[in-house]
Amino acid sequence: MGDKDALRVGIVGAGGIAPPHIDGWLALGAEVSILRRTGAQELADLHGIRVIDDLDQLIDQSTIIDIISPTTTHLDIARRAFAAGRDVVCEKPLAVTTADAVALAQAASDAGMRLFPAHVVRYFEGYRLLKEQIATIGTLLELTFRRTVPAPDAAWFFAEDAGGGLIRDLMIHDLDQALWLAGPVAEISATQDPPSTDGQVMPPVSAHATLTHANGAISHVRADWFGPETVFRSQAQVVGADGSLEFDTAGSGGRREGYLPPASDIDPYQAQLADFVDALRTGHDARVTPEDGIAAVRLVDAAYESLRTGRPVLL
Template identity: 25%
Template sequence: MRIGLVGTGRIGAFHASTLAGLDQVDEVVLTDAVPGAAETLAAEHGYGTAPDVDTLLGQVDGVVITTPTTTHAALLRQTVAAGLPTFCEKPVAMTLDESIELVDLVESSTVPVQIGFQRRFDTGYRRARDAVRSGDLGFVHTLRANTHDQAPPPAAYIPTSGGLFRDCSIHDFDIIRFVTGREVLSVYGVGANKGDDFFTEGGDVDTCAAVLTLDDDTVVTVSATRYNGAGHDVRLEVMGSAGTVGVGFDDSLAVRSAEDGVDYPRGPQKWSFMERFQPAYRRELGVFADLVAGRVSSPCTVRDGLQAFRIAEACELSRRRRARVDLAEIPDDSGTTGAGARSA
């Protein structure tokens, strides 16, 4: 099969390499709005190119969207209109209203769409999910999730990112739904800036946290920061009445013990999300190739993307209000309110 990829920036180049290494994929075809960008990457690695999106859509069996978030919605409309299975990096749109419109569009079509939440394909998170669903942990009462970047992105990225909750913590919100099988009822979000001025100037924060209450009264804490000099640190703890399981507690853990005689973790640390989740990205795109071939249904739907976005939206609203926000206040895909469909 031929897979088209739109957007050849950092994650686009990474995905192109992953796709090219899959047995199911015969050719990767690139296009980019930046003149020469696709051609330069293609020349280095032997990929094909197309001069524009419209031409690309006529040449491929499926499409991967890795452009800036501001362009996702328009591109997704194009690929759905063309009837092409699509992989789109999160989030599908910059706003809640547009996300809702896209859910309606995709669900009224027969085009399969997969959203890029790679943690669903990480071995540790999947084992945590199995532990919850098997009952091995007893009743689950508490989760702690964090996403701590080693260094901040460029200043130009912030105005188009959607903010720390929507850009970064949204991965935690999705994986909480995936691991627990539950929905979020309410949130209380906070944020602060101690780093570069461009976060404040862009209306964003460089560090945030939230307390979530799930629909079975499980309590969840989520934290994120752009400044974790010790390394890229992504973890989840799931605590139950009969046991606790953790994800991200290997020797790359970016934490130094203050206790005597402790030599764990031994390192080396990981420094980026691509390094941390490389195997998960490979599995994720392998499943997308199977989706294009018609062998599987979407493992992470546009509806799933909307539910994670709703949680992020509620957290940002809570941060600005300095008050708890119920998810029932955040519209769902029907234009009403409510938690929406639970993740499978």
């Protein structure tokens, strides 16, 4: 990992996803710094971390760069980190387009550094158990996913041309789950209600995608951005020839705000970051790989193409 076991993390981004990342790193014993931008000082005061004014200085003083800034900024920041010999954790989606996601992963490979796409739902305990138990239900037939959250606050999330959009920001979690549980996708068809207007999403809004997997299984994926009073809910059901499995945060006890599932014994953000650190120290793959991150962006691109044309898209 460099510098023996030193863990110095530089965070780029100070939005709503920052607190669970900061808490996760601190729980792992990391020395955490954050790049100065709106909201960074408040986070630093709350969590007892440093604010650094300049990106190059942040990179220089860190062993890992954690990119949680708007999606359009990911590729440039990651390239600068890789060029300086730093490993990178990058929030989903890796990039706005498949081409940029591939370029980001290639930059890591060219520099001999590690890239960890942060698809945190793979670390929700309920989804991990689905993955472990899926072989017990026989040939996969149908998978159903739904994710309902309060619409985000920052305006860029609603601008599809600026790296936002309901499918790109929220549905991607369950597109990744469909890939993780049922494998490659051969065809995708997507709808959104209400449709975007001039590339702008207007909550309350829902999107639905139907995926035909290469193995014949069908996945139905729904994502909702609703009002600020909305309770976070994440649901999955997997039906096989010999049985079914399901997970629903509504049955997990308690309410959690924003980006976190209801309370459990395992914090998924900390579990995710711990997996990345273990992968760095052992050289093994993490639960989510750069190829996984690219595959999820590829599905997002195909879903938006389906919205644009009103037709299924072959992959």
